Amino acid sequence: MLKFLQNIIAILTVKSSAFLIKLFKLGSGTNLPGRIARKISPGILSCLVNQTKKEIITITGTNGKTTTAGLISSVFRAQGRKITHNRKGANMLNGITSTVAENSSAGGKLDCDNSILELDEAYLNPAFDEFNPDIVLVTNLFRDQLDRYGELNTTAKKIESAVEKSARIKPLKLVLNSDDPLVSGIADGFGEDGLTKIFFGFDRITHLNEQKSFFSPQETINCKCGKPFSYTKIFYGHLGHYECSCATKRHTPQVRAEAVAGIDHSIIKIKHGSCGQFEFRVNLPGLYNCYNALSAAAAALEAGILPENIKNGIEKYSTTFGRAESVTLKGKEVLIQLIKNPIGATEVLRTIKNDKNGKLLIIINDNYADGRDVSWLWDANFELLAGYNKTAVISGLRAADMAVRLKYAGIKSQNLIVEQSIKEGLLQALEGVNNSEKLYILPTYTALLELEKLKQTL
Numbered sequence: 001m002l003k004f005l006q007n008i009i010a011i012l013t014v015k016s017s018a019f020l021i022k023l024f025k026l027g028s029g030t031n032l033p034g035r036i037a038r039k040i041s042p043g044i045l046s047c048l049v050n051q052t053k054k055e056i057i058t059i060t061g062t063n064g065k066t067t068t069a070g071l072i073s074s075v076f077r078a079q080g081r082k083i084t085h086n087r088k089g090a091n092m093l094n095g096i097t098s099t100v101a102e103n104s105s106a107g108g109k110l111d112c113d114n115s116i117l118e119l120d121e122a123y124l125n126p127a128f129d130e131f132n133p134d135i136v137l138v139t140n141l142f143r144d145q146l147d148r149y150g151e152l153n154t155t156a157k158k159i160e161s162a163v164e165k166s167a168r169i170k171p172l173k174l175v176l177n178s179d180d181p182l183v184s185g186i187a188d189g190f191g192e193d194g195l196t197k198i199f200f201g202f203d204r205i206t207h208l209n210e211q212k213s214f215f216s217p218q219e220t221i222n223c224k225c226g227k228p229f230s231y232t233k234i235f236y237g238h239l240g241h242y243e244c245s246c247a248t249k250r251h252t253p254q255v256r257a258e259a260v261a262g263i264d265h266s267i268i269k270i271k272h273g274s275c276g277q278f279e280f281r282v283n284l285p286g287l288y289n290c291y292n293a294l295s296a297a298a299a300a301l302e303a304g305i306l307p308e309n310i311k312n313g314i315e316k317y318s319t320t321f322g323r324a325e326s327v328t329l330k331g332k333e334v335l336i337q338l339i340k341n342p343i344g345a346t347e348v349l350r351t352i353k354n355d356k357n358g359k360l361l362i363i364i365n366d367n368y369a370d371g372r373d374v375s376w377l378w379d380a381n382f383e384l385l386a387g388y389n390k391t392a393v394i395s396g397l398r399a400a401d402m403a404v405r406l407k408y409a410g411i412k413s414q415n416l417i418v419e420q421s422i423k424e425g426l427l428q429a430l431e432g433v434n435n436s437e438k439l440y441i442l443p444t445y446t447a448l449l450e451l452e453k454l455k456q457t458l
Helices: 002-023 032-040 044-049 065-078 093-103 121-128 152-167 287-302 307-315 342-352 399-409 422-431 445-455
Strands: 056-060 083-085 114-118 135-138 172-177 195-207 230-236 239-243 255-261 266-272 276-282 323-329 332-337 358-363 392-395 416-418 438-443
Touching: 002 032, 002 044, 002 093, 032 044, 032 093, 044 093, 056 065, 056 121, 065 083, 065 114, 065 287, 065 307, 065 323, 083 093, 093 114, 093 121, 121 152, 135 152, 135 287, 152 172, 152 195, 172 287, 195 230, 195 287, 230 287, 230 342, 255 287, 266 287, 276 287, 276 307, 287 307, 287 342, 332 342, 342 438, 358 399, 358 422, 392 399, 392 422, 399 416, 422 438, 422 445, 438 445
Parallel strands: 056 114, 056 135, 083 114, 135 172, 172 195, 195 255, 332 438, 358 392, 358 438, 392 416
Antiparallel strands: 230 239, 255 266, 266 276, 323 332
């Protein structure tokens, strides 16, 4: 009885505090309500998520978690499923607790067919202490916030440990990117009967805006034997078709695809053993979103979603905040795209560099959720902007560092406006955009959260 009352109080606290936070425009209300709820009732997350009627699906990895989870949610809705989803990207335990509590009734009932939960890589293990998923999707692994995660092999081992623990308790499908050698090697040799591995990957990618079938390596990844991989194709970063002299090589994917990738949209054709072939349009920019869509389709197929509903869900998907989000601010066209690590930032820059009517606002913070170490700015290929001859506004806590990086990338100092205040930087950037131009805003994570507050005041 005591546990039941604790759960009710925790849920009511989440609902009321989230309402007040939004009413007074104090933030997004994604983390604090969950933190309070977990103090009141430590078992609240386990109690609610485990009421899910069908599959519990978790999405983890470095880049694309929020967009991929959003695509999966759109696909499941197209199938007529009722879902719970942390759509704003709050992917640690407090954020997930806020989401499921808000979606539950005041009496402690979570009425959903599927829970679709984006999870921070470092929080996979503690999350699986509270619930066990049916499907775990790993998107990719790139160097990201080294002060928090350490090197990539460390992150891969954390995911592997959580997966192995969960598979011993409940049958688990592990959906892996076969084009990423670090991801595809997760749980290799793990002999538990409860674990099934499904691979997805691209056979071929054609770029509409660049006459290349693949790019040069942006990151070097070694095999577990210590030798570097050799590639026949590299799509971006270290993703591609690879092999090692020790006989380790890319797993043949069960969900295969070809893509024609454009600046603002892409076309993907999928081949799958039981479903044959089907095709859909991805209304999102960049090659990285081709991978997000393919990974979402792979997870959906494992949950029994029909190809026609995968197509409908992906084509109707509208972006969540900060992930290729198109908005109008003060009458100006704006595209907001989160950047947080070298590979992700480089791919964003690649999609915008040819827009002659584009202007830039880059906002760099170094709060805990961003990663304290901003040396990643020197690994991102800002040289792609070397031909940029218009004014760029640089803002955030580390605005000066970003300005120096752009100067070394070849942008003239007189074209840079440095304004540490994000509000003032946003207003200056908007003022400098005319009706025929678009403002591209590239923020780190906590800068994105501040932008979300400012959007409500403009």
